[in-house]
Amino acid sequence: MEVKSLMTALEAKHPGENEYLQAVREVLESIEEVYNQHPEFEKAKIVERIVEPDRIFTFRVTWVDDKGEVQTNLGYRVQFNSAIGPYKGGLRFHKAVTPSMLKFLGFEQTFKNALTTLPMGGGKGGSDFDPVGKSDGEIMRFCQAFMQELWQNIGPDTDVPAGDVGVGGREIGYLFGMYTKLAREYNVGVLTGKGATWGGSILRPEATGFGALYFTEHVLKTAGKDIKGCTVALSGFGNVAWGAALKATELGAKVVAISGPDGVCEIPGGITSEMIDYMLEMRASNRNKVEDMATKYPEAAKFTPGKKAWSVKCDIALPCAFQNELNGDDAKELIANGTWCCCEVSNMGCTPEAIETFQSNGILFAPGKAVNAGGVSVSGLEMTQNAMHISWSGAEVDEKLHYIMESIHSACVKYGKKADGTIDYVKGANIAGFMKVAQAMLEQGIV
Numbered sequence: 001m002e003v004k005s006l007m008t009a010l011e012a013k014h015p016g017e018n019e020y021l022q023a024v025r026e027v028l029e030s031i032e033e034v035y036n037q038h039p040e041f042e043k044a045k046i047v048e049r050i051v052e053p054d055r056i057f058t059f060r061v062t063w064v065d066d067k068g069e070v071q072t073n074l075g076y077r078v079q080f081n082s083a084i085g086p087y088k089g090g091l092r093f094h095k096a097v098t099p100s101m102l103k104f105l106g107f108e109q110t111f112k113n114a115l116t117t118l119p120m121g122g123g124k125g126g127s128d129f130d131p132v133g134k135s136d137g138e139i140m141r142f143c144q145a146f147m148q149e150l151w152q153n154i155g156p157d158t159d160v161p162a163g164d165v166g167v168g169g170r171e172i173g174y175l176f177g178m179y180t181k182l183a184r185e186y187n188v189g190v191l192t193g194k195g196a197t198w199g200g201s202i203l204r205p206e207a208t209g210f211g212a213l214y215f216t217e218h219v220l221k222t223a224g225k226d227i228k229g230c231t232v233a234l235s236g237f238g239n240v241a242w243g244a245a246l247k248a249t250e251l252g253a254k255v256v257a258i259s260g261p262d263g264v265c266e267i268p269g270g271i272t273s274e275m276i277d278y279m280l281e282m283r284a285s286n287r288n289k290v291e292d293m294a295t296k297y298p299e300a301a302k303f304t305p306g307k308k309a310w311s312v313k314c315d316i317a318l319p320c321a322f323q324n325e326l327n328g329d330d331a332k333e334l335i336a337n338g339t340w341c342c343c344e345v346s347n348m349g350c351t352p353e354a355i356e357t358f359q360s361n362g363i364l365f366a367p368g369k370a371v372n373a374g375g376v377s378v379s380g381l382e383m384t385q386n387a388m389h390i391s392w393s394g395a396e397v398d399e400k401l402h403y404i405m406e407s408i409h410s411a412c413v414k415y416g417k418k419a420d421g422t423i424d425y426v427k428g429a430n431i432a433g434f435m436k437v438a439q440a441m442l443e444q445g446i447v
Contacts, residue, residue, distance in 0.1 A: 001035050001047050003028045010051065017100035019323060023107050023348060024051050030430035034415075038438075044446065046438045053080040053106055054087075056099065059149040061127060063141045075146050077125035079159055080106035083440035086157055087123030088113055088376060088383075090164030093142075093171070095130035102126060104323070105164075108347055109376070111433030112369040115408045118380035123159055125150070131166045132288045139286075143174035151182045156189030156386070162379050163193040165322065168239055168283065169205065189386035192379035201382035202394040203401065204375075209243020210398075211374010211405050212318065212345040213251060218409040219343065219366055222423065228252035233314035233339075235259045236321030236346070237290050240372070242279045244320055244345055245271055257312035259321070260290030263305040266312050275300065313337040319349030328353030335361055344368035355426065366425040369433065370408050377404045408432075 007025055014020060028047065035041055057077040065071050076099060079087045089109040092102070102124045110122025129142050154161060163172055172193045180186055194200035203210070213227075220227055230253045234241045237258050245255045254270035258279070267275070275297055282292050294303035310317060310330040317339050319326045325346060331354040334342070341364040344350055349368055350358070358365040381400055385391055392400075408429075415435075416428020 001028070001032060001042060003032050006047065014100075017103065019104040019348070020100045020107065022324075022352065023104040026348075026352065026426070027107075027111065027430045027434065030427045031434045034431050034435070035438075040442060041438055044442055046441055049441065050081065050110075050434075050437065051107070053078050053103060054082065055079050056103075057125075057150070057153055058099070061129065061142065061145050061149060063138075063145040065138050066135055071142075073127050073129045073142070075125070075127045075149055076102050077150055077153060077159070077161070078102045078106040078123060079153075080122040080124070081110040081437060082121035083437050083444060084114060085119035085121045086155075087159035088120035088162070088379065089123040089125070090162045091167045091171075091175075092124070092126035092164040093129045093131050093166030094126070095128055095132075097126045097128045101323070105347055108369050110437060111430065112373050113376055113380075114433040114436040115370060115411060115429065116373050116377045116380060116404055117407050118377065118404075120160075120376065120380050120383075123161070124164075125161055126164065126167070129166075131171075132286055134286055136170070139171065140174045143171050144178040147175045147178040148182065151179050154179075154190055156187050156383070160189065160379075160383060161191055162376070163239070165238070169193060169195060169200075170284070189383050192382045194382070199382075199386055201378055201385055201397060202392065203397045204378045204382055205239060206243040206246065207378035207401060208240045208345070208372050208375030209245070209320070210247045211377060211401055212240075212244055212320075212343060212371045213247040214374065214402055214405040215366065215371045215409055216316065216318070216341070216343045217251065218406060219364055219423075219425070220341065222409075222413065223364055225341075227316075230254070230315040231256045231313070232316045232318060233257040233309040233312050235309045235319050235325055235349075237279045237293070238283045238321070240345055240375070241320035242276060242283070244318055245276050245279065248318075249273070249276065253316070256314055257309045258290060258293065259307075259309035260288060262289050262291055263303055264307045264309050264311060265290050265293045265301045265303050267301045269300060272300070310334050314339055315341065317342040318345050320345040321349070322346055323348040324351045326350045326354050328357050330354060331357035331363075335363065340364060342366075343371045345372050347372065359424070359426075366412070367429050370412055370425060370429040373408055374401055374405055377401060
């Protein structure tokens, strides 16, 4: 394999799909050396096959708003790779959703799921529907219309969607309700992130953020550091950032910033449990304004419009919101302010320039496909509980999550350890995930 020529061909085939091409390039550059040590991979054209999704469904979603006006959106489901299990990955409802975005997310999901130790393939889906400012009724009608188009292409042993940006427990409920009506059977394992009373797993809402902090703990411990007493800046205030803030605080760190599209809230004394609870109300309001935190707690939080979380001095930066949200200039600002660790909690949260800046300056850095795998891991555990018709306790789920995140960290160390003893977590995560999927594809023949 020669990455440059392969990328040239992909760019010609998929012009303008920048997020997808960025994700593919990052993985291929990491695995090139190892891949070329396996002529059997080259003979079976594993790379040429693994970078293309198995199939993409595109469909119109028509619904009626509260004014009685007809609205039309586009819906998608990318079934990327099922070599190690059924397609598994979230649904994203956001005005910026495009096929390129979902292809990148499905590609990343394939390797992330391989890292979890669970039998799950990779997929992703969503719509350019913007939930900001929508009423509960509008969101319900949109979710029902979306599922009317999707339901025949998913199932507990085929494709298992979950939540993502813009899709939380409320949306999963509406989607599941319509699925059961259309399918006329209670396939409880067809979606994950369900409510606790109808097949959901304890700790699933917290899992992405919790798992990210467990992984960050391992990164710090390997480097001889401790998270206790560290200051942390988070981007976002949705489900992922909420779980990260909760667990970081439990572990003795101080969360000093959260951010949104409108700006940043600096919290010098550290976020409190009451403020963490309020993050859930902020997300449910559909206002998408982090300023609400400063309005609610004016003595503890200071809002600055137009600024990112990365403008606040911190030890550890945790991007929790969106892809490419932390760029090269942000990385330089963080380093200048004394930041010494960055773990991506969002998918591909850092631009290539930011990653290069962190790594060249000796900053501890770990990629999203390893750091945020706790969410899909507990989704996989939810699938297992559904298949067995049982429910594990919170302690049991948390123990399994700890084990999975430790296993992912060990795999990253195995494939990413450098001659000087430091760990290249990007390379380690990419090689570990790729090798598992590639070997499965090789053993299953040319299909």
